[in-house]
Amino acid sequence: MLCDPGDHFKGRYEVERKYRVETLEQIRADLASKGAVAFALGNQETDIFLDMPDRRLAGAGQQQVLRIMRPSGRVLWICKGPGADRCVAMDLDDPDKALEMLAALGFGEAGRLTKARDIYFLGDFHVTLDNLEGLGSFVEVAVMTDDAEKLANWTERVEAFALELGLETTSLENRSYRAIMASAQGR
Template sequence: MSQEHFKGKFEVELKYRLASKSAFLAILNSTIEHEVMLQDNLESDSYFDQQDTLLTQGKSVCIREMEPSGIKLWIVKGPQADRCEATNITDAKSARSMLRTMGYEVVLEMKKIRSIYFIGKFHITVDHLEGLGDFAEFAIMTDDEARLEDYRKELVALAAKFALTAADIEQQSYRQLQTKNNR
């Protein structure tokens, strides 16, 4: 497993809604050289915000726990669309307590089944969210802000190998989709 795939303060990510997860995985397993990081982990995400001064200006704070891999992350996204930083943590319970001490509270809990694959410098996550469906996120993390558009074009080309097109792109974040679904 290469942690290099998850280093950088920018993330170029394209999320596609999958019509057929099995067809997507058949292409991956039959025609594309890849490495498996993990398969079918249960991810539990806790999104935090403040009651009085919401982070909704394009920012997001999340504590993520993954089982059975045991990975725990503190993730901050925004305010720019491609801005994303994550760090490994050892104690998610303490991290949640620290955020509550600072005045944050859990505003959304979300669970998904996630598999992660590496294809060259890119990573693909295949997700299932109850009530929302199946998705594939094509992504790369980088510190090189000048390369963001080039990487976006390369990700579109990679997605095309899976017969995914612009019509399949999901513009909303999982948080936005889940919030809308909960109403």
């Protein structure tokens, strides 16, 4: 970790827009020129998707994800949904113990993906640069909030900031990485 995340990852809602890009280098240069602060660079993140055997979470538009980040050593338990903006996460110490506990509650692995990820902070936003082998490169612009009444305003601000970074609406990717991976695998 290169800086303190402050309030960047606090909130029950995440307003996020994901853009498919050819290369991450221009975005990296734009972030540097704007004075972005690096939070985590060079991480490899493994997301382990969990669901019940009947896939009830997927059917309800929800996800349980255990995210293991190396070399930062951070482990997150992430609950997304229902709804596109609902997101709650907490830090964990031991991914193996967390997986064991979740398995005891009936959860099983429903998929896994790995990505190379850099995270920057600029103003209210966190900007994530991702590369997923075989799927491509992506930029996520996001903000977290506890105020559901401000989601529409944050959506406008996130989209405006993405345009400032040169991210065009034509490159907007509305699918989750999990859905992109499933599509690439023909599922």
